[in-house]
Amino acid sequence: MTALIINHLQAALDALKSANQYRQIPNLHHHERHVISEGKRLLNIASNDYLGLGSNDQLKSKFLNQLSQLPIDTVPRMSATSSRLLTGNDEQLQALETELQDWYQNAIKKQNLACSKSVLVFNSGYHANIGILPALTALPIKTLILADKLVHASIIDGIRLSQSKLVSYRRYRHNDYEHLDTFIEQADASIERIIIVTESIFSMDGDRADLAQLVQLKAKDARIELYIDEAHAIGILGDTGLGLAEETQTLAAIDYLVGTFGKAFASIGAYIMCDDMVKQWLINQMRPLIFSTALPPINHAWTRFILAKMPSLTEQRLHLAQLSATLRAAIPERHRLLSTHQETGYDSPIVPYLLGDNALTVKKAKQLQAAGFYALPVRPPTVPANTARIRLVMNAALSLDDCQRLIAHL
Numbered sequence: 405m406t407a408l409i410i411n412h413l414q415a416a417l418d419a420l421k422s423a424n425q426y427r428q429i430p431n432l433h434h435h436e437r438h439v440i441s442e443g444k445r446l447l448n449i450a451s452n453d454y455l456g457l458g459s460n461d462q463l464k465s466k467f468l469n470q471l472s473q474l475p476i477d478t479v480p481r482m483s484a485t486s487s488r489l490l491t492g493n494d495e496q497l498q499a500l501e502t503e504l505q506d507w508y509q510n511a512i513k514k515q516n517l518a519c520s521k522s523v524l525v526f527n528s529g530y531h532a533n534i535g536i537l538p539a540l541t542a543l544p545i546k547t548l549i550l551a552d553k554l555v556h557a558s559i560i561d562g563i564r565l566s567q568s569k570l571v572s573y574r575r576y577r578h579n580d581y582e583h584l585d586t587f588i589e590q591a592d593a594s595i596e597r598i599i600i601v602t603e604s605i606f607s608m609d610g611d612r613a614d615l616a617q618l619v620q621l622k623a624k625d626a627r628i629e630l631y632i633d634e635a636h637a638i639g640i641l642g643d644t645g646l647g648l649a650e651e652t653q654t655l656a657a658i659d660y661l662v663g664t665f666g667k668a669f670a671s672i673g674a675y676i677m678c679d680d681m682v683k684q685w686l687i688n689q690m691r692p693l694i695f696s697t698a699l700p701p702i703n704h705a706w707t708r709f710i711l712a713k714m715p716s717l718t719e720q721r722l723h724l725a726q727l728s729a730t731l732r733a734a735i736p737e738r739h740r741l742l743s744t745h746q747e748t749g750y751d752s753p754i755v756p757y758l759l760g761d762n763a764l765t766v767k768k769a770k771q772l773q774a775a776g777f778y779a780l781p782v783r784p785p786t787v788p789a790n791t792a793r794i795r796l797v798m799n800a801a802l803s804l805d806d807c808q809r810l811i812a813h814l
Contacts, residue, residue, distance in 0.1 A: 424762035437801045446778035456801025458670035480705040484698035492698030519656035522680040529664035532674040533558035535692035541566040549573035551601040598628045604648035605636035610754030619657040629659040639668025644715035671707040720800040727798040728753045734811040753798040765792040775813045
């Protein structure tokens with residue numbers, strides 16, 4: 405690099421430090437519910453391991469023991485070595501898609517609904533969100549994308565990659581369905597398709613989209629399709645853990661149901677549940693799928709191991725809900741986000757503790773760390789300006805005593 409580039413980089417990094425927005429990758433050692441950071445043992449209240457499965461050594465031991473019983477030539481491979489369209493497809497991955505489809509169909513059947521979906525697995529939630537929308541909008545159809553203002557960065561990137569002469573997009577105010585309806589009504593007759601995009605549980609605010617109201621909006625206009633990212637709801641909501649769509653009985657009305665394995669599943673990867681013809685189109689058009697080496701089959705074997713247990717984890721989900729509602733109710737009003745609803749309500753395990761100022765947020769995180777909690781500051785641009793917060797995250801491996809001790813330090 406030239407001296408000019410180095411000087412510009414240094415100045416830009418110094419500006420981030422001055423604004424308390426400088427990021428560093430921490431050196432961590434994980435041990436059960438704790439992380440070891442700088443020699444200190446801290447209770448982990450920052451990860452997305454909502455059901456505590458990632459820190460469950462008994463589960464890990466059982467999985468490895470099952471593998472040890474297999475003939476070596478049948479143990480899932482450690483690498484796929486190529487994309488799925490070359491030699492990267494594998495019986496573990498194909499079985500995972502079938503079992504996910506069965507999961508969906510069983511939930512639909514319990515709700516006395518009639519709907520059939522196919523499943524396609526991806527390498528990550530980011531891969532899913534930057535690939536699905538560009539593939540869907542590659543058709544010669546004039547399309548309007550309407551996205552919630554607070555959707556994840558991966559969705560925003562997917563929307564940007566979808567831009568063309570036939571595709572336009574607008575961002576409606578967070579969970580403001582009157583504002584969304586206004587955009588729908590303003591869509592002229594030349595618009596052939598409207599895709600509404602939202603998360604079901606929002607990753608930084610921890611609140612919920614109103615899926616039932618979105619389904620009602622969809623019923624008003626035949627052009628509307630629903631794209632719902634359930635990344636932070638999968639595993640923790642619904643009778644069998646299929647997410648907010650299962651809990652609200654809106655599964656059949658959602659066109660593109662996206663989920664991830666990197667959070668409550670304690671694994672890696674993502675998926676979409678959609679019409680089979682859409683699946684075939686994605687296989688032919690979705691660049692992150694076509695041009696990425698598939699995940700190792702050993703990862704898919706672990707995901708299948710967790711999936712088999714997911715419907716039976718009701719006790720963990722109930723405990724998680726109790727912890728989360730207890731913590732949310734204890735957050736002082738001045739530290740709450742306006743978007744969160746009643747004090748004792750259970751939206752999700754994500755409980756934001758708002759401070760607003762970057763420096764104050766960093767200071768509070770350090771105070772919590774000194775008290776034995778691995779809590780992290782979240783600052784712009786990850787969240788809107790002046791809404792820096794501690795993102796407190798409950799998980800089912802925590803106890804009520806852990807929760808009360810955290811509340812005392814808040």
